[in-house]
Amino acid sequence: MRPSITVGAALAATVALAIPAHAAVDNLPGGTSIEVTITGPANNAVVVPGPVTVTGKASIGKGAAVVDTALTYVIDVSGSTQTVVAAGCGGDQNGDGQPASILDCEIAAARAVNAKAAVPNTVVGSVGAAVFGSGGASVDVSPDAGDQKVTAPTADVNGNGNDISEVLGSVRFGGVGKFTDRSVSTGTDYAQGLTAGLASATAAQQQRKLMIFLSDGTGSGSVDALLQQAVNAGVKIFTFAVSNGSACGAANAASSLRKIAETTGGTCTEVPDVSQLPDVVPGVIASKLTGLTLKVNGGADIPITSITPGLPQDGPATVDYTVNTPALTAGTHQLCVTANGTDGGGAGDVTECVTVKVNAPPVVKPGGPYAGQEGTDVGLAGTVTDPDGPSLSTAWTATAQSGVDAGATCSFGNAAAQTTTVKCTDDGVWELKLTANDGVNPTVTATTTLTLSNVAPQVTLSADKTLVTRGTTVNFTAPFTDIATNDKHTCTLNFDDGSPVVNGTVTQGPGSGTCKAARTFTALGAHTVLVTVTDDDGAAATAVVKVVVYLRGEAWALNATGLINVAKTPHAQCPPNEDKTVAAINVLGLASVNALHADCTLDANTGRTVASARVEGASLLGGAITLNAIEATCVSDGNGVTGSSKVGTLNGQPIGTGPVTVGVPGVATVHLNETATGPNGQLIQNAVRVRTLLGQEIVLSACRLG
Numbered sequence: 143m144r145p146s147i148t149v150g151a152a153l154a155a156t157v158a159l160a161i162p163a164h165a166a167v168d169n170l171p172g173g174t175s176i177e178v179t180i181t182g183p184a185n186n187a188v189v190v191p192g193p194v195t196v197t198g199k200a201s202i203g204k205g206a207a208v209v210d211t212a213l214t215y216v217i218d219v220s221g222s223t224q225t226v227v228a229a230g231c232g233g234d235q236n237g238d239g240q241p242a243s244i245l246d247c248e249i250a251a252a253r254a255v256n257a258k259a260a261v262p263n264t265v266v267g268s269v270g271a272a273v274f275g276s277g278g279a280s281v282d283v284s285p286d287a288g289d290q291k292v293t294a295p296t297a298d299v300n301g302n303g304n305d306i307s308e309v310l311g312s313v314r315f316g317g318v319g320k321f322t323d324r325s326v327s328t329g330t331d332y333a334q335g336l337t338a339g340l341a342s343a344t345a346a347q348q349q350r351k352l353m354i355f356l357s358d359g360t361g362s363g364s365v366d367a368l369l370q371q372a373v374n375a376g377v378k379i380f381t382f383a384v385s386n387g388s389a390c391g392a393a394n395a396a397s398s399l400r401k402i403a404e405t406t407g408g409t410c411t412e413v414p415d416v417s418q419l420p421d422v423v424p425g426v427i428a429s430k431l432t433g434l435t436l437k438v439n440g441g442a443d444i445p446i447t448s449i450t451p452g453l454p455q456d457g458p459a460t461v462d463y464t465v466n467t468p469a470l471t472a473g474t475h476q477l478c479v480t481a482n483g484t485d486g487g488g489a490g491d492v493t494e495c496v497t498v499k500v501n502a503p504p505v506v507k508p509g510g511p512y513a514g515q516e517g518t519d520v521g522l523a524g525t526v527t528d529p530d531g532p533s534l535s536t537a538w539t540a541t542a543q544s545g546v547d548a549g550a551t552c553s554f555g556n557a558a559a560q561t562t563t564v565k566c567t568d569d570g571v572w573e574l575k576l577t578a579n580d581g582v583n584p585t586v587t588a589t590t591t592l593t594l595s596n597v598a599p600q601v602t603l604s605a606d607k608t609l610v611t612r613g614t615t616v617n618f619t620a621p622f623t624d625i626a627t628n629d630k631h632t633c634t635l636n637f638d639d640g641s642p643v644v645n646g647t648v649t650q651g652p653g654s655g656t657c658k659a660a661r662t663f664t665a666l667g668a669h670t671v672l673v674t675v676t677d678d679d680g681a682a683a684t685a686v687v688k689v690v691v692y693l694r695g696e697a698w699a700l701n702a703t704g705l706i707n708v709a710k711t712p713h714a715q716c717p718p719n720e721d722k723t724v725a726a727i728n729v730l731g732l733a734s735v736n737a738l739h740a741d742c743t744l745d746a747n748t749g750r751t752v753a754s755a756r757v758e759g760a761s762l763l764g765g766a767i768t769l770n771a772i773e774a775t776c777v778s779d780g781n782g783v784t785g786s787s788k789v790g791t792l793n794g795q796p797i798g799t800g801p802v803t804v805g806v807p808g809v810a811t812v813h814l815n816e817t818a819t820g821p822n823g824q825l826i827q828n829a830v831r832v833r834t835l836l837g838q839e840i841v842l843s844a845c846r847l848g
Contacts, residue, residue: 172350172487173265174429174457175205178479178494185496188532190583193466194498200481202431203457209267211486212292212346213259213427214377215252216339218357218384219245219315220275221328225358225385229417236311244385247416248356249310251382251423255354256306258424259295263458265350265485266427268292269306270342273318276329278338282322283309289322291345332397333363336379340368343377351377352486354426355402358384358416365397369405379406380426386414427486429457436465437478444468446479457485472502472530503583504528506536508576510590512564515597517625517653519555519563526560526578533581536560538574543591545570547678550628567628567652569596569679598681599624599631601657603673609690609746612664612848616689620646620657620673629677633657637689638669646673663691667749667780692744693778695753697845699724699738700760704838706732716742716751733840735760742845750779753845755829760842762832766809768793769842774829776845783847785827787815810834824848 170176180198183189223245230242235249252271259266270292271281284290285300297305305321312319316328326334335355343351353372372379381399383390390410391398403410413419432454434446446465455461467477478495505527514520528534536559540552550568566572572592579585601622610616620633633646635657646657657675669689676682694717698710708729712722721741728734737758744751757772771790777783789797792804792812802814813831820826829843 169208170202170429170483170485170487170490172427172429172485173208173210174203174483174485175201175207175263176431176481176483176490176492177201177205178434178481178492180477180479180494180496183496183498186499187496188499188501188582189470191471191500191502192469194470194477195464195466196436196477196479197462197464198479198494199460199462200431200434200479201458201460202455202481202483203263203429204460205263207263207265209265210348211265211350211352211427212268212270212343212348213255213266213295214339214343214346214351214353215255215269215271215310216335216353216355217245217248217252217271217273217313218275218330218335218359219273219313219317219326219328220330220359221315222330222359222387223248224315227416229415231417231420236313238314244358244416245313245315247419248384249313250420251356252310252354253307254420255424255426256295256304256310258427260304261458264295264427265487266295267348268346269295270346271306271309271318272335272338272342273313273324274326274331274335274338275316276327276331276334278331278334278336279318279324279326280338280341281309281318281324282320285321291342330357330359330361331363332357332361332399332402333365333368335361336365336368336372336402340372340375340377344375349376350487351375352426353377353379354423355379355381355399356384356419356423357381357399358388360388360391361397361399363397365402369402372406377406378408379403380408381410382419382423383410383412384419385416388412429483429485431455431457431459431461431481431483432489433482434463435480435482436467437480438467438470439475443480457483470498470500472500474499501530501532501580501582502528503586504534504578504580506576506578506586506588508574508588508590510574510592512574512590512592514592514594515625516566516569516594517597517627519565520592520594522562522564522574524560524576526576528578528580531580534578536576536578538562538564538576540564540566540592541573541575543571543573546572547628547630564592566592566594568626569594596677596679596681597625599629599675599677599683601673601675601683601685603671603685603687605671605687605689608688609692610663612666612691612693613662614691615660615662617660618646618658618671618673618687620675620685621654622657622675622683623654624677625653626677627652629679631655631675631677633673633675635659635661636672637661637663638671639663639665663689665780666691666693666778666783668747690746690749692749693751693783693847695742695744695751695776695778695845695847697740697742697753697755697774697776698841699740699755699757699843700727700733700735701841701844702729702732702839704834705836706838708732712738712740714740714742714753716744716753719743731764732838733760733762735842748779750777751847752777753847755843755845757842762840763809763834766806767812767832769830772829772843774827774843774845776825776827776847778825778847783825785817785825785845785847787827787829787843789814789829808835820846820848822848
């Protein structure tokens with residue numbers, strides 16, 4: 143039974159089966175160049191972990207070939223080759239007026255092979271030809287003198303285009319016309335064809351000798367000795383059973399196309415559709431780029447499928463490829479791309495490798511979570527490890543996360559250092575981010591949190607006056623600081639005088655400010671003024687200052703106005719505190735007064751003012767009025783303003799502390815224990831005030847506040 147090799151698979155398959163494959167660096171077994179390059183990554187490139195994209199080119203038949211092949215075309219010119227082929231093979235190849243014959247297709251096939259042999263970078267160095275029927279003849283393939291059995295595939299000695307193509311165009315039924323006319327009988331004798339073909343093949347200088355043997359019939363003749371001669375001469379024969387009337391036959395037949403081919407290491411191909419012959423036969427020397435694979439670290443082959451244009455590609459051809467490796471871990475890896483191809487000598491490959499170093503990304507650990515206070519340095523202890531470099535830079539950043547006022551910022555002692563400090567202008571939760579870049583991998587980032595508590599502001603309070611008379615306006619200044627420079631502040635003041643708490647006026651900048659207020663005090667006594675400064679997170683600081691409100695005081699023992707004036711004597715005023723005594727005063731016709739005393743004291747801590755005066759005895763208006771034990775006292779403090787006085791006797795009559803008005807007929811009116819209000823609201827306390835009929839006024843033991 144014949145093997146099921148179809149014409150479509152044709153020669154590439156049969157050649158690959160027949161010739162042992164071997165690896166080649168620059169050329170396939172048949173001498174065709176094959177090349178693979180890796181354009182990326184570069185050798186010794188440093189790459190990141192993960193898949194690595196490998197790109198490059200592969201080509202076949204584009205470089206210098208090893209020209210070590212000789213071709214011999216053996217064409218069956220028996221009578222049966224006059225049979226017409228319906229599809230034809232390009233018209234009347236030999237100009238005999240009988241187009242579309244089997245012989246025309248054989249000639250077209252030989253010409254097609256020669257066209258491949260004549261392209262640049264071919265492996266074919268020489269060609270020859272032979273024809274056979276019942277007899278055989280080698281062909282004179284050059285117009286040069288003599289019988290030239292071989293010529294170059296591109297030779298054109300006579301300038302007619304191509305010598306071998308010209309010779310093939312002269313092949314006819316029963317012979318050949320150029321360059322020496324030769325005739326053979328028209329039967330089919332394989333031995334005659336082999337004999338003629340070997341005569342041409344062995345004349346070639348090339349080491350590899352390929353014979354293309356075409357026949358449309360069943361041959362005769364003894365071929366064993368001829369086949370041994372072919373093997374000894376290194377001639378490999380590819381046979382083609384042309385038309386559906388021809389077959390490869392059995393390998394153990396006395397004479398068969400299969401036996402001829404397989405004995406010499408070639409193959410037999412059946413071409414029942416003769417019109418395909420020009421497409422099939424050139425496969426004897428055709429090159430083909432068949433596949434690309436990637437190998438990582440000597441592992442299994444990874445097929446490369448992203449190839450433009452796609453494979454297989456007949457040579458000469460160049461393709462571009464792209465393939466991704468499996469994910470690569472840190473370390474050194476070898477990437478090898480292998481291009482596989484076939485030519486007339488069989489299958490082969492070429493491999494190119496690059497080495498890449500996979501650089502591991504930095505490992506970032508920011509530490510934390512951290513906690514501290516706003517406005518203070520908080521230590522950060524991040525770590526970044528990166529043993530394979532090549533360079534390393536790190537940076538801290540902070541972003542408000544929750545509970546942070548707008549406009550707040552953070553600053554780092556050294557943002558590029560792994561261990562550093564951070565200070566933020568407001569409390570709340572911050573996101574801290576530590577990033578690292580090794581110059582190769584994408585930036586690596588890790589985050590942690592920083593929770594900052596609020597810190598209360600600090601404040602002091604001062605008054606421009608702290609000991610003041612009632613009705614005086616006092617200006618208060620409360621400078622404050624806040625370690626959180628982003629905080630905003632308000633302030634209130636409690637004046638400790640029964641009035642409502644008031645808001646102060648705040649002027650502030652980052653981290654500091656001033657609260658101001660003014661107050662006119664009307665309540666007497668000591669007031670502990672309290673200022674409270676509150677930040678926008680509710681933390682507060684307080685400060686106090688004491689303001690003492692008082693009334694001025696004075697006291698005197700004797701004073702006279704009218705016809706006779708006597709200044710206040712002794713006269714004590716406060717502040718400052720005074721204590722005065724006079725033994726006696728005699729004013730002729732007016733008064734004789736003994737043991738006069740006046741004092742006035744102010745307690746600066748409480749604002750209490752006490753003014754008092756005392757007279758032991760007095761004789762007024764020539765003795766018309768006598769008095770003793772005369773006292774007056776004025777007191778002001780937080781409880782109010784009071785005046786009191788007492789008189790022992792008037793003209794021998796006891797008086798006491800109650801207010802009394804006594805008339806001395808024809809002399810004067812005497813007012814005792816009199817409380818009065820001055821023109822500015824002052825309290826005036828007179829123990830004795832005498833008013834004569836002539837308008838003279840005499841005052842004994844008096845005091846005044848305000």
